[in-house]
Amino acid sequence: xxxxxxxxxxxxxxxxxxxxxxxxxxxxxxxxxxxxxxxxxxxxxxxxxxxxxxxxxxxxxxxxxxxxxxxxxxxxxxxxxxxxxxxxxxxxxxxxxxxxxxxxxxxxxxxxxxxxxxxxxxxxxxxxxxxxxxxxxxxxxxxxxxxxxxxxxxxxxxxxxxxxxxxxxxxxxxxxxxxxxxxxxxxxxxxxxxxxxxxxxxxxxxxxxxxxxxxxxxxxxxxxxxxxxxxxxxxxxxxxxxxxxxxxxxxxxxxxxxxxxxxxxxxxxxxxxxxxxxxxxxxxxxxxxxxxxxxxxxxxxxxxxxxxxxxxxxxxxxxx
Amino acid sequence: xxxxxxxxxxxxxxxxxxxxxxxxxxxxxxxxxxxxxxxxxxxxxxxxxxxxxxxxxxxxxxxxxxxxxxxxxxxxxxxxxxxxxxxxxxxxxxxxxxxxxxxxxxxxxxxxxxxxxxxxxxxxxxxxxxxxxxxxxxxxxxxxxxxxxxxxxxxxxxxxxxxxxxxxxxxxxxxxxxxxxxxxxxxxxxxxxxxxxxxxxxxxxxxxxxxxxxxxxxxxxxxxxxxxxxxxxxxxxxxxxxxxxxxxxxxxxxxxxxxxxxxxxxxxxxxxxxxxxxxxxxxxxxxxxxxxxxxxxxxxxxxxxxxxxxxxxxxxxxxx
Numbered sequence: 001x002x003x004x005x006x007x008x009x010x011x012x013x014x015x016x017x018x019x020x021x022x023x024x025x026x027x028x029x030x031x032x033x034x035x036x037x038x039x040x041x042x043x044x045x046x047x048x049x050x051x052x053x054x055x056x057x058x059x060x061x062x063x064x065x066x067x068x069x070x071x072x073x074x075x076x077x078x079x080x081x082x083x084x085x086x087x088x089x090x091x092x093x094x095x096x097x098x099x100x101x102x103x104x105x106x107x108x109x110x111x112x113x114x115x116x117x118x119x120x121x122x123x124x125x126x127x128x129x130x131x132x133x134x135x136x137x138x139x140x141x142x143x144x145x146x147x148x149x150x151x152x153x154x155x156x157x158x159x160x161x162x163x164x165x166x167x168x169x170x171x172x173x174x175x176x177x178x179x180x181x182x183x184x185x186x187x188x189x190x191x192x193x194x195x196x197x198x199x200x201x202x203x204x205x206x207x208x209x210x211x212x213x214x215x216x217x218x219x220x221x222x223x224x225x226x227x228x229x230x231x232x233x234x235x236x237x238x239x240x241x242x243x244x245x246x247x248x249x250x251x252x253x254x255x256x257x258x259x260x261x262x263x264x265x266x267x268x269x270x271x272x273x274x275x276x277x278x279x280x281x282x283x284x285x286x287x288x289x290x291x292x293x294x295x296x297x298x299x300x301x302x303x304x305x306x307x308x309x310x311x312x313x314x315x316x317x318x319x320x
Numbered sequence: 321x322x323x324x325x326x327x328x329x330x331x332x333x334x335x336x337x338x339x340x341x342x343x344x345x346x347x348x349x350x351x352x353x354x355x356x357x358x359x360x361x362x363x364x365x366x367x368x369x370x371x372x373x374x375x376x377x378x379x380x381x382x383x384x385x386x387x388x389x390x391x392x393x394x395x396x397x398x399x400x401x402x403x404x405x406x407x408x409x410x411x412x413x414x415x416x417x418x419x420x421x422x423x424x425x426x427x428x429x430x431x432x433x434x435x436x437x438x439x440x441x442x443x444x445x446x447x448x449x450x451x452x453x454x455x456x457x458x459x460x461x462x463x464x465x466x467x468x469x470x471x472x473x474x475x476x477x478x479x480x481x482x483x484x485x486x487x488x489x490x491x492x493x494x495x496x497x498x499x500x501x502x503x504x505x506x507x508x509x510x511x512x513x514x515x516x517x518x519x520x521x522x523x524x525x526x527x528x529x530x531x532x533x534x535x536x537x538x539x540x541x542x543x544x545x546x547x548x549x550x551x552x553x554x555x556x557x558x559x560x561x562x563x564x565x566x567x568x569x570x571x572x573x574x575x576x577x578x579x580x581x582x583x584x585x586x587x588x589x590x591x592x593x594x595x596x597x598x599x600x601x602x603x604x605x606x607x608x609x610x611x612x613x614x615x616x617x618x619x620x621x622x623x624x625x626x627x628x629x630x631x632x633x634x635x636x637x638x639x640x
Contacts, residue, residue: 030618037616051372125617250611257617258607262590264621269589270582287578291570296357297445297577298350301584 004032010134015107022126023111033126036133041253043075043132046236047154048142049182050163055189059163059223059232060142061100066229067138068105075131075139076100078110079124107131121152122267125260128156154182155259158252159239161185161232162216164203166195183216185235191220191228214242273304282307324352330454335427342446343431353446356453361573363395363452366556367474368462369502370483375509379483379543379552380462381420386549387458388425395451395459396420398430399444427451441472442587445580448476474502475579478572479559481505481552482536484523486515503536505555511540511548534562593624602627 003021006014021029048060057078064074100106111123124141131139141157154160162183188200203218217235221228243249274283286300323341326334341349368380377398384394420426431443444461451459461477474480482503508520523538537555541548563569594603606620 034616034618037618038613041611041613053371253611254604254607257610257620258603260617261603261606261610261620261624262594264617265593265625266586266590268621268625270586273585274582283578283581284574286581287574290577290581291361291573293358293361296354297580297584298354298357300577300581301588304581305585305588 003029004036007032007036007130007134012104012107015130015134016109018130019109019123019127022130023123033129037129040129040132043128043136043139044159044240045128045132045139045141045157047157047160048140048163049154049160050189051165054163054165055223056142056163059161059187059189059221059229060140062223062226062229063233064100064106064138064140066226066233068100068103071105072137073105073135074107075128075136076106076108076142077124077127077131077139078108078142107134107136121156121263125156125263152259152263155256157256158243158249159184159236161187161236163187163189164199165190166193166199184214184239185216185232186218187228187232188218188220189223192222192225196220213246214239323349324356327352327356327450327454332424332427335450335454336429338450339429339443339447342450343443353449357449360449360452363448363456363459364479364560365448365452365459365461365477367477367480368460368483369474369480370509371485374483374485375543376462376483379481379507379509379541379549380460382543382546382549383553384420384426384458384460386546386553388420388423391425392457393425393455394427395448395456396426396428396462397444397447397451397459398428398462427454427456441476441583445476445583472579472583475576477576478563478569479504479556481507481556483507483509484519485510486513486519504534504559505536505552506538507548507552508538508540509543512542512545516540533566534559 003014003018007018018029018032022033046063048056048063050056060076060078064076067074101108109127111127128139128141141154143154160182162185164186166188186203188196188203190196191200197220200218200220207215207218217238219228219231219235221232223229240249243252282304286295286304289295290297290300323334323338327338338349338352342353366383368376368383370376380396380398384396387394421428429447431447448459448461461474463474480502482505484506486508506523508516508523510516511520517540520538520540527535527538537558539548539551539555541552543549560569563572602624606615606624609615610617610620
């Protein structure tokens, strides 16, 4: 009850505690979050992603600072699916955030891979909701890398800013191919370096091949010197206006909800099969048989699934 | 039947066709793969991973070329979870592979995210098995990035080589924290560049903090000039010998099988809930309700799961 009131009163400590409890799959906290879900949906959620070394943290800080000047409350969730650190721990260069961290209108949370029963994607979705309910106007989700889990995380956002940087090397082609469809805005950071114009041109050329109603703007920025940040914020507002005026805003949020629901279903089933003490041994036994080539993994997965379904059936609806 | 014989006769065309069919979830191909599974397990599987721009493709090519000189048959599966390209398409710099591609003792396959019903992790596991059955001695799985999906893919391997490169920027700390536990060997590629020794020292320092029975060697290489490749191959052999002599080889393969079986179960359930035409509308309807804040996603996931379980029950075991 204290937690509930603290959350509705937008107390930082209550918010932090709530996120920690939800990360730990605390039933009471999840029930509160279910109940309060109807108060969410007001915050605008911005994903910041891109390859390692692109300066995403610095850029997020500057975006947050500029929004603060307009009196907006800003939440930052820094997600690193490859990091073992979690729960308010420090994500590499997140130490720079000191100035923001003491601002009462800013809430910062780092999330690593460990300590999240049910996956980092679920924990991120939950943290966004908690900050949303607590009245934050803008919520940034910053992720390292552009792998599948980052794409999953991005499915919790309204606008995705892809941060690129000059001179990423050979893999830029492969990277760009995969990120084209998730990026709403491109920021070429560290654009005081050689090759920034070339990177911008390369991105524009790739965009020439896609024919969507929204053409992602490509903006050169130097986050460290606060250059181009206002333009980037304008890009975000333009994208938001586009989503609303084109009628795709709700559709995007429906797709986000769909992804979240499917993720939750996956978690529940795996939780049942793997963490149920009676089944844990089963999975292990099947895996041993498969490693020894006595059963193939396809057959094993069917047999385990049938078993777990039967257990649901036996406990859920008794047969004469 | 032609496919089965072609596969056992190690014909490249049959192998390629089989991988394509399994990617498309072809039932007949999956049945063949189940039947032939008992012939797999002989190949040694090596994961090559690391951040974008580390030169993984070039390094993989050189490792493969050197193993070819010893008469070994080598398969290469280049996985890019962020790429839309699939099925033999060209992965960025994979064009360099021309020389290897014409070698009858080498099979190369690129895999993108699209066109894989059931996920790229499943398709990669299947491709490894097909190459294994077809008698390849060494199979490389090369992945871009170090996100969760890459970690999943790495769970299909015996030895993981993490390719680092001097001057990765600020994110290197975060990257290193996450990859410590999946790397069996570190290669510092492009080590003719400034900062290679510093990178090596940084990795060694992190390794000083871990206390496992196997200490990953850190080897400086320049893949482009074939420098350090033999030493890296020796590292792989040493790790293989360690796994066998320490009795952890089977344990590792059991854990790999466990991860694969759990992945297959996830795929089956999601396939049932999302792709079943009667349910597809349900997921969509729930997502719409959630986006409009009329139901919360936690409740939605439970209701959908209960429904899908009931359907299994109704079709599987009729009640009086």
